Amino acid sequence: MKRIVVVSVIGILAFSGLLVAAPAYADHSWGGYHWARTANPFTLELGDNVSSAWDSYLGTTASDWSLSTVLDTVIKVGKTKPRLCKATTGRVEVCSERYGANGWLGVAQVWISGTHIIKSIVKMNDTYFNTQTYNTPAWRNLVMCQEVGHTLGLDHQDEAFDNPNLSTCMDYTSDPSTNQHPNVHDYEELEAIYAHLDDTNTVLASTDGGAGGGKGRPADVGKDINLDDPSAWGRAVRQDARGNNSLYVRDLGGGEKVFTFVIWAD
Ligand SMILES: [Zn+2]
Ligand SMILES: [Zn+2]
Numbered sequence: 157m158k159r160i161v162v163v164s165v166i167g168i169l170a171f172s173g174l175l176v177a178a179p180a181y182a183d184h185s186w187g188g189y190h191w192a193r194t195a196n197p198f199t200l201e202l203g204d205n206v207s208s209a210w211d212s213y214l215g216t217t218a219s220d221w222s223l224s225t226v227l228d229t230v231i232k233v234g235k236t237k238p239r240l241c242k243a244t245t246g247r248v249e250v251c252s253e254r255y256g257a258n259g260w261l262g263v264a265q266v267w268i269s270g271t272h273i274i275k276s277i278v279k280m281n282d283t284y285f286n287t288q289t290y291n292t293p294a295w296r297n298l299v300m301c302q303e304v305g306h307t308l309g310l311d312h313q314d315e316a317f318d319n320p321n322l323s324t325c326m327d328y329t330s331d332p333s334t335n336q337h338p339n340v341h342d343y344e345e346l347e348a349i350y351a352h353l354d355d356t357n358t359v360l361a362s363t364d365g366g367a368g369g370g371k372g373r374p375a376d377v378g379k380d381i382n383l384d385d386p387s388a389w390g391r392a393v394r395q396d397a398r399g400n401n402s403l404y405v406r407d408l409g410g411g412e413k414v415f416t417f418v419i420w421a422d
Pocket of ligand 2: 302303417418419
């Protein structure tokens with residue numbers, strides 16, 4: 157009888173411990189998708205395919221996300237051309253170009269296999285960033301930080317534009333002044349997403365000599381589809397507070413999907 161009581165108390169303590177360990181308010185992972193990796197902290201490469209006007213902002217974003225205890229983002233030479241902005245397995249390619257007056261300021265496109273992220277691209281649309289409205293450090297920081305944040309597995313913290321800013325780039329806003337960098341909840345959420353370890357790597361370790369090697373890394377999936385055009389983004393799965401679609405998913409078959417996160421120009 158005594159033994160049963162002791163076991164129950166331990167059970168309750170263990171359960172409470174789990175509840176305390178889970179951050180109560182950081183819940184903006186998106187589907188739990190994450191880079192597979194066998195150790196933390198892991199290094200995620202950001203391919204630099206941006207113009208010189210963007211270099212300092214890419215640098216700021218890489219430094220900001222590297223403050224996380226579970227990952228580091230490092231800038232590497234780009235492996236694509238900005239207009240094409242083709243994805244590279246195992247890392248993120250970041251591109252800037254005048255992509256045209258197609259409505260979007262920035263997008264992040266993230267390829268998924270099962271629950272794992274396998275590659276990603278981020279695009280900054282200079283058609284808008286060359287205008288007076290968006291050619292500001294605050295807009296450049298917010299959009300770069302947010303789109304790279306999506307490639308880590310983070311969702312938005314908020315999708316209303318005119319409520320008070322949450323002091324994070326993962327918050328939609330009409331006034332980016334105080335939303336240029338991640339906040340503590342973003343780092344907590346990353347810790348939650350990457351609390352476990354995987355048996356395989358989908359992230360390209362900077363030491364393993366390039367894409368194509370690596371145990372357990374899936375082959376490139378999906379055909380070469382032109383992802384500049386919203387009609388190629390698949391099904392809209394969510395709308396922001398203005399009624400614009402903020403997240404799309406296109407099923408590529410075989411358990412593989414590409415998600416597209418969008419920041420629309422106002
Ligand atoms: Zn995993
Ligand atoms: Zn977004």
